[in-house]
Amino acid sequence: MSDAPTEKGRATRARIVEGAAEVLREQGVAFTTLDDIRGRTGTSKSQLFHYFPDGKDQLLLAVAQFEADRVLEDQQPHLGRLDSWESWRQWRDAVVERYELQGDHCPLGSLFLQVGRSGPGARAIVTGLMRQWQEQLARGMRALQANGLVPSDLDVDRTAAALLAGIQGGVTIMMSTGDSSHLKAALDTGIEHLRTTGRTGGSGGDRCGTDGAPRWP
Amino acid sequence: MSDAPTEKGRATRARIVEGAAEVLREQGVAFTTLDDIRGRTGTSKSQLFHYFPDGKDQLLLAVAQFEADRVLEDQQPHLGRLDSWESWRQWRDAVVERYELQGDHCPLGSLFLQVGRSGPGARAIVTGLMRQWQEQLARGMRALQANGLVPSDLDVDRTAAALLAGIQGGVTIMMSTGDSSHLKAALDTGIEHLRTTGRTGGSGGDRCGTDGAPRWP
DNA sequence: TAGAAAATGGACCAGCAAGTCCAGAAATTC
DNA sequence: GAATTTCTGGACTTGCTGGTCCATTTTCTA
Numbered sequence: 001m002s003d004a005p006t007e008k009g010r011a012t013r014a015r016i017v018e019g020a021a022e023v024l025r026e027q028g029v030a031f032t033t034l035d036d037i038r039g040r041t042g043t044s045k046s047q048l049f050h051y052f053p054d055g056k057d058q059l060l061l062a063v064a065q066f067e068a069d070r071v072l073e074d075q076q077p078h079l080g081r082l083d084s085w086e087s088w089r090q091w092r093d094a095v096v097e098r099y100e101l102q103g104d105h106c107p108l109g110s111l112f113l114q115v116g117r118s119g120p121g122a123r124a125i126v127t128g129l130m131r132q133w134q135e136q137l138a139r140g141m142r143a144l145q146a147n148g149l150v151p152s153d154l155d156v157d158r159t160a161a162a163l164l165a166g167i168q169g170g171v172t173i174m175m176s177t178g179d180s181s182h183l184k185a186a187l188d189t190g191i192e193h194l195r196t197t198g199r200t201g202g203s204g205g206d207r208c209g210t211d212g213a214p215r216w217p
Numbered sequence: 218m219s220d221a222p223t224e225k226g227r228a229t230r231a232r233i234v235e236g237a238a239e240v241l242r243e244q245g246v247a248f249t250t251l252d253d254i255r256g257r258t259g260t261s262k263s264q265l266f267h268y269f270p271d272g273k274d275q276l277l278l279a280v281a282q283f284e285a286d287r288v289l290e291d292q293q294p295h296l297g298r299l300d301s302w303e304s305w306r307q308w309r310d311a312v313v314e315r316y317e318l319q320g321d322h323c324p325l326g327s328l329f330l331q332v333g334r335s336g337p338g339a340r341a342i343v344t345g346l347m348r349q350w351q352e353q354l355a356r357g358m359r360a361l362q363a364n365g366l367v368p369s370d371l372d373v374d375r376t377a378a379a380l381l382a383g384i385q386g387g388v389t390i391m392m393s394t395g396d397s398s399h400l401k402a403a404l405d406t407g408i409e410h411l412r413t414t415g416r417t418g419g420s421g422g423d424r425c426g427t428d429g430a431p432r433w434p
Numbered sequence: 435t436a437g438a439a440a441a442t443g444g445a446c447c448a449g450c451a452a453g454t455c456c457a458g459a460a461a462t463t464c
Numbered sequence: 465g466a467a468t469t470t471c472t473g474g475a476c477t478t479g480c481t482g483g484t485c486c487a488t489t490t491t492c493t494a
Contacts, residue, residue, distance in 0.1 A: 005462090005469080005470065006461070006470065006471080008470085008471075009470070009471070012471080030247070033451055033452085034452065035451075035452095043472085043473095044472060044473045045452090045453080045454090045474070045475095046454090046455085046456095046471085046472065046473065046474080047471075047472060047473085048453095049452095049453070050472080055452070055453070056451095056452070056453090123394065123395075126393040126394060127393070130390060130393070130394060130399075158402045158405070158406065159402075161398060161402035161403070162383060162399070162402040162403045162405070162406035164386070164390070164399065165382075165383045165384075165386035165387040165389075165390060165399040165400065166379060166382045166383040166386055167386060168385070168387075168389050168399075169381070169382035169383055169385030169388075169403075170385075170386070171386075172385050172386065173347060173382060176340065176344070176347070177340065177343065177344045177347060178340075181378060182347075182382040182385075185379040185382060186378070186379045186383060186386075188375070188379070189375065189376060189379035189410065190379070193410045193413075196410075196413065196414060197413060221440095222439080222440065222492085223439095223440065223491065223492075224491095225440085225441070225490085226440070229441080229442090250480085250482085251481070251482065251483085252480095252481075252482095260442085260443095261442060261443045261444065262443085262445095262482090262483080262484090263441085263443065263444075263484090263485085263486095264441075264442060264443085266482095266483070266484080267440085267441070267442080268441095272482070272483065273481095273483090436493100436494090437492105437493090437494090438491105438492085438493080438494100439490105439491085439492070439493090440489105440490080440492080441489080442487100442488080442489070442490085443486105443487090443488080444485105444486100444487100445484105445486095445487105446483105446486105447482105447483085447484070447485095448481105448482095448483090449480105449481095449482095450479105450481090450482100452477105452478090452479090453476105453478085453479105454476080454477070454478095455474105455475090455476080455477095456473105456475100456476105457472105457473090457474100458471105458472085459470105459472070459473095460469105460470080460471070460472085461468100461469085461470070462467100462468080462469070462470080463466100463467085463468075464466090464468095
């Protein structure tokens with residue numbers, strides 16, 4: 001995928017992608033020109049087109065992939081070990097911290113909007129990221145089930161999907177308003193849902209209204 | 218705010234805003250030019266600048282406000298009467314239908330990204346929309362409380378914030394992937410959270426683990 | 435009805451940013 | 465160490481798009 005015959009070439013290419021990611025995070029895709037990227041990365045126009053012959057779109061796509069990879073990496077190792085309430089709490093804190101640090105620009109959201117139409121490339125990146133993310137959340141919930149902390153008849157996939165949506169929306173709102181309380185609310189409520197759905201006391205007796213029928217009476 | 222001395226003027230201005238909203242929804246803000254809008258609305262360049270002297274940004278802002286108003290309107294009358302489980306269900310269906318119909322482009326999301334930096338205007342629109350939306354959800358939850366369907370010690374504001382985040386994220390994901398299951402999961406799980414948090418049987422006896430302490434053990 | 439104000443049409447301008455090109459330096463290969 | 469490939473620099477082109485300008489028509493007002 002990332003073709004670069006020589007060592008120097010690979011380094012330059014990486015420098016371009018990382019530098020572009022920086023600029024895009026700061027200025028937003030709508031206000032970033034190739035010259036900005038060129039300036040930041042200390043490269044020339046011809047280099048940009050040497051490594052990304054299809055132009056800006058191809059570069060943006062590479063950045064999108066780069067950012068998408070970062071998203072999950074930044075949640076590790078917590079995201080991979082969601083097998084206790086404590087680990088869920090740590091993960092929750094990591095997510096909040098990560099996005100509060102990131103400030104008020106969502107690299108993927110904006111990148112996607114720009115490249116959106118250009119073939120299935122961008123969509124594939126987002127779809128893949130969401131799938132992996134949700135998968136890891138679901139795995140964590142199953143771990144809780146295995147440890148008897150959550151009832152086994154919980155619809156793990158649906159709950160994971162809902163939690164993921166909450167995170168996503170929390171981040172979106174935070175980008176728009178600068179307030180992270182929605183993200184926190186989504187995370188806390190989502191996890192609380194897991195906890196209250198589970199057995200309340202120690203006894204396996206009175207399950208708390210979690211009937212099999214998922215939705216409506 | 219919307220100054221237009223004569224009747225004809227107001228009509229033209231409205232035509233521009235509505236037509237622009239259409240085009241923007243179809244093509245996305247990044248790929249829409251003033252000429253596209255001009256063509257769609259059957260106007261001339263000078264008209265565009267006559268009604269929006271500050272240029273494209275001002276027009277986009279007007280469209281953003283227009284779309285923001287639509288968002289809440291489209292959820293009525295359900296959103297205003299969330300006082301029974303049935304009304305919540307109807308509202309849920311309305312939301313899903315609305316966004317499934319809208320297809321794969323989020324007018325506000327993209328508009329915000331474009332106008333984002335230009336003063337507090339865009340941010341104010343988004344912030345206001347979120348505030349109103351969440352307020353209405355919270356009011357619905359309090360109605361449930363009043364009817365004894367949800368325990369009175371529920372943290373309404375936090376729960377409403379989480380539900381709003383879930384919707385927002387569900388829509389975002391749907392825009393990116395074309396799949397509405399996350400939106401549905403967020404809505405259903407959110408409402409289910411209300412229902413299972415409430416008393417399980419009819420008796421006021423065993424409340425279901427909803428301890429006062431909101432978050433962590 | 436006359437004059438002012440608003441509305442409209444469309445040609446025109448200017449700047450910017452993506453993309454091209456070729457010459458030359460560095461590195462790799464034989 | 466010569467040839468070939470890769471890498472780099474930067475000037476140049478080109479198309480597009482937001483924005484300007486002014487003439488003309490329509491509408492309002494007195």
